[in-house]
Amino acid sequence: MTIVRVALPVPLPQVFDYAAADATEADVGRCVKVPFGRGDRNGLIVALGNTADVEPARIKTVHHIQREVPALPADWLALVDFVARYYHAPLGEVVALALPPGLRRADGVSDADEDPLLEIGEAGRRALADARRPSKALMLLQALAAEPGPWRRSVIRAMAGGEAVGDVLRRGWLTAIQDEGRVAALASGAQPELTAEQARAIEAIVGGGAGFRPWLLHGVTGSGKTEVYLRLAAHALAQGQQVLMLVPEIALTPQLEQRVAQRFAAANVVSLHSALADGARSRGFVQALTGRADIVLGTRLAVFAPLPRLGLILVDEEHDASYKQQEGVRYSARDVAVWRARQRGVPIVLGSATPSLETWYHARSERYALQTLSQRAVAATLPAVHCIDTRRLKLDEGLSPGLQAAIGQRLERGEQSLVFLNRRGYAPVLSCPSCGWVSRCPHCSANLVVHLADRRLRCHHCGCDGSIPHACPSCGNQDIQPFGRGTQRIEARLAERFPQARVLRVDRDAARTRAQWEKLLDTIAAGEADILVGTQMMAKGHDFPRLTLVGVIGADASLHAADFRAPERLFQQLMQVGGRAGRGTLPGTVLIQTEYPGHPLYQHLGRHDFDAFARMALQERRSAGFPPFTHQAMLRADAPALDDAVEFLRHARRLAEALAPEGLRLYDPVPMRMTRLARRERAQLLVEADQRGLLQAFLLSWIEMLYRQRTARELRWQIDVDPLEV
Ligand code: ADP
Ligand code: ZN
């Protein structure tokens, strides 16, 4: 009898043995359907087992091994195994996260090429030669012949009406190219001449050779990092290699997707992100697995794409917090990407205008090689940054006279302005001036935000909402007031103040779907908006050539936040959002309203001096003993009653004390800053060590013990290694 070891998506830290009469070594890395509990589960065969280890009577038999798609290779199994061990998550849960759901369900996935690469074949050339009767199909063929091919079928579809394309294909005028590798690298779009800095960076990275090497590409906003990625990708494709390109949020980056597809029209570019339909995600994954995909472009989960010909990894906006998954398996795709580059022996480029302090520190200590782009590629200069000291000013709904005047000037010149405020809704809370009532979320320790646009009170944490009351629910006072300011309120005030202007709000309420977001981007690009009011959604890498003014309001709150990462995030955000100004040929200006114009953070920002800011921030981290000078893990527990959560953590701490090696620091269990979320009370326990290895060894035995503890009913716990929020 053959035994297979199966990783199943259950919260248990082990693999499960099943009998499979016909299984062989070749089935390791294949999906299976097995009986589990009272139902069936889908899992992955991670090894063949030994009959001696199991009691024959208790062993169950697999239902089905999915053999239609190739097995996942050993290096992929090693990757998920590493993630399971490093983040202390059950292997089956990592597999479930890494595999597209459709594939895991063993639905049967076709690996046929859905979008073949076509060139003009023999029949097509004949048709062109003796073109007699002009038809739509012939006109399309002639248009294609006038261009350098080949083309993806999807690209031709986008060029012409479906009917003409159908005719061209039916007549066999176009034939599929079999050996796609030979043309994948042919850059098709126009390529700009490189700036001296870009050329130097590319030469250094390519010259660094094919082996593992981590690079930090530190380039100011608009310095042309994307062009560097594209050239490096072209180089890898020319060697017949695959390229993995990670971006923080694909919904925010249709522009990048388009640029990659345009540049490499002949390459098979596969997108992988969670917004894809199951079928599309499975197909893309299988294309990567079979080596047919040339470029895999995706969000954090794309780091799990199997890539047999992998030659290069690119991580754009490496500092972005969305690379870290905040639930379930709490992995950092950026860190996993670095591990993967080492495992596969390939270079990896981490790019950012505002690197994370961790990465910047690696570059300073020469663990990562550094390439810097200090100049913008097109616009001559970075925007001028000024603080508006609001201490003695009378503000009009949060807007200073200086900012209003600057917006007025842009309107006169036909340019765009952006008012940046990282708070959506109309006002952060509704309150009663006579009795002090405030709109609290019944399920969370948070306020309900006033959304005047659709007249709702809404919790931004659990999503619950209700209508806005006409009178104070506590004392009946009719004069209840929205307190504070969000994007909707600023939008309303600006529309009043500048009635001739077209004011457009850009936040998650205005762009719920990717289609809405793309429509907003088009509206802005077409110059159909004069004043934008936006949240951090506007901070990410987009080019708006007519945008010349960025006004920042409400930033001071982050200067004194309790979270030690708050200043880093604020600096990154302001540098990114400021970087939207003056991307075209017109110079840009950034105006920051603040009560602390002398604060070093704003001073460094004004000089565009990331290095000075990073040095200061790292110095603070070093003296306070924060990462990257220590390594942290957070044990979190949540339950309907806070006492249960805290009691579990106290117990966990006592277990830890018995195990803790010298050099490990255990903190006291404390309620989380936002204690209550969606009716559950949450607490946490921080564990810290100066060496990663020491922390990891401790976590291994500690978590093994935790799994064996009986816990209060409805208590849940999770471990977060390298937490971003502490
Ligand atoms: P970053 O990602 O560093 O913020 P981008 O790659 O978006 O910058 O480039 C900013 C702008 O400069 C884009 O419009 C891009 O097309 C343009 N650009 C980049 N490199 C060059 C170059 N070498 N010559 C001309 N334009 C360039
Ligand atoms: Zn009241």
Ligand code: ZN
């Ligand atoms: Zn809530």
